[in-house]
Amino acid sequence: MSTAQYSGKHITVAGLGVSGVSAARALAGLGARVTVVDGGDGEVLRERAAFLDSQGITVRLADADTLPEGTDLVVTSPGWRPDSPLFAAAAAAGVEVVGDVEVAWQLRGEGAAPWLAVTGTNGKTTTVQMLASILQAAGLRTAAVGNIGTPIIDVVLGEQQYDVLAVELSSYQLHWAPSLRAHSAAVLNVAPDHLDWHGSLDAYAADKGRIYEGNTIACVYNVEDPATERLVMAADVEEGCRAIGFTLGAPGPSMLGVVDDLLVDRAFVADRHHQAQELAQICDIAPAAGPAAPHNIANALAAAALARAFGVEPAAVRDGLRSFRPDAHRIAHVADVDGVAYVDDSKATNPHAAQASLAAYESVVWIAGGLAKGATFEELVAASAKRLRGAVLIGADRALIKQALARHAPDVPVVDLDRTDTGAMAAAVREATRLAGPGDTVLMAPACASMDMFTNYSKRGEAFAEAVRELAAGRDGEQ
Template sequence: MQWQSLPVVVAGLGVSGVSAARVLRDLGAEVTVVDGGDSPVLRDRAAELTGISVRLGDGDTLPEGTRLIVTSPGWPPSSPLFLAAEQAGVPIWGDVELAWQLRKPLPGTGEPAPWLAVTGTNGKTTTVQMLASILTAAGKRTAAVGNVGVSVLDAVLAGFDNEAEPYDVLAVELSSYQLHWAPSLRVHSAAVLNLAPDHLDWHGSMAAYAADKGRIFNGNQVACVYNLADPATEELVREADVEEGCRAVGFGLDAPGLSQFGVVDDLLVDRAFVPDRAKNAAEIGSVADVNPPAPHNIANALAAAALARAYGVDAMAVRDGLRAFRPDAHRIALVGEVAGVTYIDDSKATNTHAAAASLRAYDPIVWIAGGLAKGATFDELVQGAASRLRAAVLIGADRALIREALARHAPDVPVIEAAEGQTGAVAMAEVVTAAASLAQPGDTVLLAPACASMDMFTNYGERGDLFAEAVRGLTK
């Protein structure tokens, strides 16, 4: 791409949009940023973008002469701006595609830093952070980038336009949005962790959502990593157009078969990247090295290990990286124990798929659930968890959906509906008190709401923080 004086539109004045606009300006492009919003925050951001034209309050009109659009991830394909671009034959890239196009060869190698990429409905951030920890333990300069941590644009340019050293390899989290707008992406190796209905309003259908997730496998060089417990992820591998010699590598919680990662007697085992894998396997760690050792988190660790091993990391570095990893807040985090009852904060479980994984990790459970359902249904979730439930405490605007599912599939489970009409700390204190009244020694009170939080809290982080604060209040 010849960037000098190229008319480029950046769609969206969010964090990724601002980063893309600055990079394009510095390349010499004529940049116009468009955003349908018009707020004091956006005006402040616009004022900081020197040498860049910004149009607020109009995100639908395609500026005359536009040769390329670079979009923020959240803008759906149905946006009038993109429909106009399609009619005019103007290509649309996401920030990930722009970063991919701007990669530069590493000194002494002649090749850009390879990308090890992860997508899936749930577990992406944890898996990418585990992978980055493993790569760091192997002595590589790396970062968790993309939909988490460092901006992918900043990462690919690091060390070329400043005094820092460039990254050796990148651990890249990619959302379905980002993959949709990354037509030329071809990574070293990639993993799809799982597939469950999500963001269907953006993609239009489950088939379209899955197809965008599957883009991550196209052009893979060494390994396509899939979940043995989720056949849809293996089907994406079958449909992918990969480089010759690229292998399908499965991961799961049972003893591994050929070209798989799995668990044997509490050991994490690689039977894919070992000599004579038909007869041999390699120990790469133990279940105890995974923090926390919940089943779905062990699966995340195996996926991260598979990508690291595909890149050539040795078994000891996998183990050391997993031991060093510490998960982000609000992901199956132990808050404490009060009167023999364990309290777990998984406020990040904002959809049914994530909540199901969390519920499988504990037994018996007093379940705190509810919020904004985002169009979800709860019958399958409740059916799968019914035998583990001691009781349930329901909260939020769409609590009735969960109450009705409990009535159908777990009618003997006691239910308290708490904090009606309340928000914030007052609401959560009532919720935790109600849960404590239902719990018995040996139980787990689990905040895994399966819903978004914004009806009662600022975000899932505040919901989790207030849960922990209320639990600490029980000891007083």
């Protein structure tokens, strides 16, 4: 669809978040008549509404169920559920619903930068940032965009020219992007998450698998997660597109993997049956990878596979990984106090992520809880029980974790903090400190979303770090 085809259309944008504001401004700039609807009515939303109103964009707050009269197209923000009344009204009126990623894909101009796309239950942001770092090390003009925080419509319509884009895509975004066709794409892993939105694990996985549709060069999958390979096998790709695996073990042909302390490539070499190309050392990966963070090694391998699919040389993979530094709240060491390490992994917002985090440490006092989003915790606790020295539970759905601990780790001491206020984090750190001894790790890997207590996972991580710093300062004062 050309930009001219939006001119004069009445487009309803669902949601007044970052992507909604971006889509509304872009579409209005293309000559569309835009109405934004949102069910909320807080101070921040009113400020955004006033800003859009100043640009001639109509905003309806506290009214998200009714389709504005004369709507030709609905563009939804990622979090809106498919069963929303607005979309039911659109279907009844014969109006198409798409997402902002779909609009961005349709608006790409001739010769537009190809997309290297990443999805998965966990590790998306880190992998996309690693990929962008590798591409930059190769001298390519690139940006990390999409679900990572930079609205992709802004990038597609901006003046900056790119050689290639590193694109993070959530299952929500993929659900609403039917025509997306990436150069190459990776599904890092598939585990139960957002089931309250998708309705089932199969539906969630199917939306993840959309990222492979129409790939031209490579579909990258996780050898240790058979669900990702099944998604590759089910995808309708371009002739000649290859399935490329990544593994923490020694790689077979058409795979990337690990040999001793090296990341190696047996996919993009002249003779993949008999040769392997060294890409980097494990020590090149931050944060301290090795046995302490195997999921970061997997992320690096996935990023390297996508970069190699784009023709990046091995030296750039190494240099890009060396220069990469992860965002905050991702298995971040905060402090050591009296021989106990305190680690912030607030980004572990589901059981799969928390399990990877717990696997990095031998003896853990675990701080967990929040909004479960339809998840269960049986597998997580069963797999991690031998590492748990104690657990401190906070948040709205902490009872679900407590029940799993009672079944699978009955000897582990549990402190159930019946609190959902923001001050509960300081209390949780105090209780975890009481349970911990020298050599232990107090790990805040909640396995849940944060919105019952905090604005987002970053605020939750900041609360944990502040509580740890206060603890450390108090101990220093006692000496």
